[in-house]
Amino acid sequence: MKKNLLKPIVAAAVLGVAAHSALAADRGTPREARELLDQAVKYMDANANAPEKAFTAFNDRKGRFVRKDLYVFVIDDKGVYHASGAAPEALVGLSVLNTTDAAGNPLFREMIDGTRSAPEATVRYMWLNRMTNKVEPKVTYVHKSGDYILGVGYSAPRATxxxxxxxxxxxxxxxxxxxxxxxxxxxxxxxxxxxxxxxxxxxxxxxxxxxxxxxxxxxxxxxxxxxxxxxxxxxxxxxxxxxxxxxxxxxxxxxxxxxxxxxxxxxxxxxxxxxxxxxxxxxxxx
Structure with missing residues (x-):
């Protein structure tokens, strides 16, 4: 029981976006997230025969694939991280297949399952925003490119x-x-x-x-x-x-x-x- 309870806590602590700014103005918008994913997919496809080159670019926290609180991540169909602009040193090689969000939902399984029948999917879940240090609703766009799933997510606003x-x-x-x-x-x-x-x-x-x-x-x-x-x-x-x-x-x-x-x-x-x-x-x- 303790192990299950710790999953979303540990995941939230490790997998949030890098805290390069605490200003609300640095929040990425849905359009910006979509544009960043499109650019990442294009770059990945251009390096289909050498995916490690794309992974290196995505893992560069000062590179062009990390903007505001947006970043590109890549997992395979086993749920193993190959790239993440959030914390590559902690995440690359880590298996997150059974990781759940703060509401207990298996978000990475949903990403994998969502791209089995279609090349793209949208996944919603609760996740730590390192800018606010709060668990917030997050929406992530994911795209299947060859053997890998690329994603970019944005923190969603509170409803009225x-x-x-x-x-x-x-x-x-x-x-x-x-x-x-x-x-x-x-x-x-x-x-x-x-x-x-x-x-x-x-x-x-x-x-x-x-x-x-x-x-x-x-x-x-x-x-x-x-x-x-x-x-x-x-x-x-x-x-x-x-x-x-x-x-x-x-x-x-x-x-x-x-x-x-x-x-x-x-x-x-x-x-x-x-x-x-x-x-x-x-x-x-x-």
């Missing part, structure tokens, strides 16, 4: 109340149009449109009190939700269900561990009833 309401509306529309079973599959797709930054959709069957979907951790599907309590002992899902017995919409406040900051914070969830399903999206209140 408007972001949460907007995602909830889209989720409700999806359940209404497609039915709960098909919608649950979409909500549980961590690479899909219903998991973004620190936002995700959850869905609960109001009769059984079980999760029908949980975007941040799909493994919780079909487990008890009604019995969940927050850090202050508040039965938050039970309150959501009770409120939706007499209304179509409700708002519930509670305290919950924020995987972005790794602290217990105030959270507000907006929930809506669709048939016999409770659909919800929450955001952290600063």
């Amino acid at each position: 109340a408007d972001d949460a309401r907007s995602m909830l509306k889209r989720a409700v529309d999806t359940v209404t149009a497609d039915g709960p079973a098909k919608a649950a599959t979409a909500f549980n797709n961590r690479q899909g449109p219903f998991v973004k930054d620190d936002l995700y959709v959850f869905m609960v069957n109001m009769d059984s009190g079980k999760f029908e979907a949980m975007g941040m951790n799909p493994a919780l599907s079909d487990t008890d939700a009604r019995g969940l309590h927050d850090a202050e002992g508040h039965a938050l899902v039970a309150e959501m269900i009770d409120k939706l017995k007499t209304a179509d919409d409700a708002t519930v406040d509670y305290v919950w561990r924020n995987p972005v900051t790794n602290r217990v914070e105030k959270k507000r969830s907006y929930v809506h009833r669709v048939g016999n399903s409770l659909v919800g999206v929450g955001h952290y209140v600063e």
